[in-house]
Amino acid sequence: MSTETPAGERERADFIREIVAEDLRSGKHRTVVTRFPPEPNGYLHIGHAKSICLNFGIAREFGGRCHLRFDDTNPTKEEQEYIDAIEADVRWLGFDWGEHLYHASDYFEQLYAWAVHLVRAGKAYVDDLSADEIREHRGTLTEPGRDSPYRRRSIEENLDLFERMRKGEFPDGTRVLRAKIDMASGNINLRDPVLYRILHASHPRTGDAWCVYPTYDFAHGQSDAIEGVTHSICTLEFEDHRPLYDWFIENLPVPSRPRQYEFARLNLSYTVLSKRFLLRLVNDGRVRGWDDPRMPTISGIRRRGYPAEAIRDFAAMIGVAKRDSVVDVAMLEHCVRGVLNRKAARRFAVLRPLKVVIENYPEGWVEELDAANNPEDPTAGSRKVRFSRELWIEREDFMEDPPKKFYRLAPGREVRLRYAYFVTCRELVKNAAGEVVELRCTYDPATRGGDAPDGRRPKATLHWLSAAHAVPAEVRLYEHLFNRPDPGAEGDILTDINPGSEAALDGCLLEPSLAAVPVGETVQFERLGYFCPDPDSRPGHPVFNRTLTLKDTWVRILTKGQQDG
Numbered sequence: 001m002s003t004e005t006p007a008g009e010r011e012r013a014d015f016i017r018e019i020v021a022e023d024l025r026s027g028k029h030r031t032v033v034t035r036f037p038p039e040p041n042g043y044l045h046i047g048h049a050k051s052i053c054l055n056f057g058i059a060r061e062f063g064g065r066c067h068l069r070f071d072d073t074n075p076t077k078e079e080q081e082y083i084d085a086i087e088a089d090v091r092w093l094g095f096d097w098g099e100h101l102y103h104a105s106d107y108f109e110q111l112y113a114w115a116v117h118l119v120r121a122g123k124a125y126v127d128d129l130s131a132d133e134i135r136e137h138r139g140t141l142t143e144p145g146r147d148s149p150y151r152r153r154s155i156e157e158n159l160d161l162f163e164r165m166r167k168g169e170f171p172d173g174t175r176v177l178r179a180k181i182d183m184a185s186g187n188i189n190l191r192d193p194v195l196y197r198i199l200h201a202s203h204p205r206t207g208d209a210w211c212v213y214p215t216y217d218f219a220h221g222q223s224d225a226i227e228g229v230t231h232s233i234c235t236l237e238f239e240d241h242r243p244l245y246d247w248f249i250e251n252l253p254v255p256s257r258p259r260q261y262e263f264a265r266l267n268l269s270y271t272v273l274s275k276r277f278l279l280r281l282v283n284d285g286r287v288r289g290w291d292d293p294r295m296p297t298i299s300g301i302r303r304r305g306y307p308a309e310a311i312r313d314f315a316a317m318i319g320v321a322k323r324d325s326v327v328d329v330a331m332l333e334h335c336v337r338g339v340l341n342r343k344a345a346r347r348f349a350v351l352r353p354l355k356v357v358i359e360n361y362p363e364g365w366v367e368e369l370d371a372a373n374n375p376e377d378p379t380a381g382s383r384k385v386r387f388s389r390e391l392w393i394e395r396e397d398f399m400e401d402p403p404k405k406f407y408r409l410a411p412g413r414e415v416r417l418r419y420a421y422f423v424t425c426r427e428l429v430k431n432a433a434g435e436v437v438e439l440r441c442t443y444d445p446a447t448r449g450g451d452a453p454d455g456r457r458p459k460a461t462l463h464w465l466s467a468a469h470a471v472p473a474e475v476r477l478y479e480h481l482f483n484r485p486d487p488g489a490e491g492d493i494l495t496d497i498n499p500g501s502e503a504a505l506d507g508c509l510l511e512p513s514l515a516a517v518p519v520g521e522t523v524q525f526e527r528l529g530y531f532c533p534d535p536d537s538r539p540g541h542p543v544f545n546r547t548l549t550l551k552d553t554w555v556r557i558l559t560k561g562q563q564d565g
């Protein structure tokens with residue numbers, strides 16, 4: 001069965017692309033300008049990848065441009081490490097911002113001037129209430145808010161206090177600048193939102209130049225306007241912020257009028273997509289770091305061996321909707337298998353080795369046999385694999401006392417060794433504990449290459465390695481990080497962590513060519529799954545990660561759905 005992404009599922013038009021197409025057709029905009037605006041307070045995850053594919057994808061498809069803008073308005077949580085990782089991740093996904101790399105901090109001076117503009121217009125004021133008091137005055141969804149006693153300060157007093165806030169005269173948390181909109185608004189975001197807070201903190205880019213920092217709401221839309229962004233695309237939780245976004249654009253002398261559109265964020269089963277929570281996993285040492293192969297971060301996915309192309313396929317397949325839903329993680333894995341099935345080189349590896357001695361094969365002989373690099377891709381050619389008297393096979397490919405449906409090796413039974421010969425198990429060697437440690441077999445020289453002249457066909461074909469030539473390795477097997485599809489749905493998320501999500505196997509064996517596979521390339525270990533070298537590899541000690549097994553559960557879910565419905 002092919003696991004390729006059906007062509008019809010790619011580049012499907014969605015409501016945002018329809019809006020963009022219409023705005024270009026009608027002449028509302030001559031070119032489309034989008035942006036991806038991460039806050040550098042953590043590594044990007046697969047949810048961000050959806051947004052990156054959308055924003056950069058639209059720019060590419062419609063001949064416009066997409067900016068990368070760091071929303072760096074909170075110096076207490078932001079770090080250069082995150083900035084560097086974000087740039088690397090966007091590039092790895094296959095997108096390029098060209099010269100359009102920006103930072104909200106580039107606009108601090110302009111944003112400050114616009115805040116002063118609002119104060120002068122009587123549309124902003126300095127409030128001395130504490131954060132708790134502001135919250136308490138804000139009201140609820142059913143009750144209007146109450147005016148702060150400082151709301152009626154004179155323009156002169158506000159100008160003076162705001163300037164002194166900037167000069168550093170007041171400690172953190174003692175004052176804020178708020179917009180003066182409507183404390184009774186049905187939309188809580190319009191109840192005099194905070195525009196500036198005092199933070200005596202060093203900023204990765206502006207250093208100690210500032211001790212007042214704009215809020216996300218005040219910085220975001222105006223940054224869009226400065227950059228000439230036409231379509232400011234964000235996730236649904238910002239829908240209620242749109243009236244505020246528009247209020248700033250209407251009340252400030254901004255150079256352009258961007259519009260905000262909201263789409264449903266990506267939620268994935270068995271996965272948590274929240275930078276704050278992922279940071280906690282890293283800080284608590286629950287994972288090997290932000291790029292742990294079990295993490296849903298882009299760097300984790302890369303280390304796990306998922307190709308960037310598969311992430312783009314996935315983004316195209318899930319599309320863009322206006323309603324939140326949970327996507328089955330099996331669909332992401334399906335896209336990964338689709339790409340790897342086409343592209344990954346096939347190799348032999350044995351994870352849990354069992355020795356096989358071919359009694360009628362001459363000692364010291366070595367043969368080189370042809371093995372296809374990728375049966376799905378005839379241009380991939382073939383390689384030589386070495387065969388000799390002593391071999392390794394997978395321990396689970398043998399059973400002393402096989403049940404009915406087990407067709408692999410067993411006493412007296414013949415199987416095919418792929419690209420080599422048919423072998424028959426004649427005798428078992430056991431250790432003192434009674435465990436099988438070696439199989440004594442014979443081979444049929446007439447079956448070289450894998451076919452018998454008399455047409456007989458064994459029911460099983462096994463992978464194998466020549467014992468003298470195999471290279472030892474560590475292999476890390478990965479499963480979902482959580483053991484329930486909806487982590488944290490009942491109680492503490494941390495108790496839903498799957499303790500078996502990583503199993504490191506030592507003493508695995510590889511075909512020699514595998515020692516040369518570079519980090520960043522994923523191969524198929526025949527019959528076992530897709531694997532990639534881990535950056536932990538050292539000379540003489542290769543480490544491989546299991547990207548995925550070969551079993552495509554998404555295809556099974558789809559076929560089952562068709563049968564049921």
Ligand code: ATP
Pocket residue numbers: 036037038039040046047048050051233234235264265266267273274275276
């Ligand atoms: P998190 O909720 O994981 O902390 P965030 O929204 O705080 O993420 P930002 O750096 O602000 O992270 O996000 C940058 C962009 O990525 C925003 O436009 C945001 O809407 C988008 N984004 C974040 N999470 C998702 C998601 N799960 N699906 C789609 N887009 C997302």
Ligand code: MG
Pocket residue numbers: 039
């Ligand atoms: Mg955010």
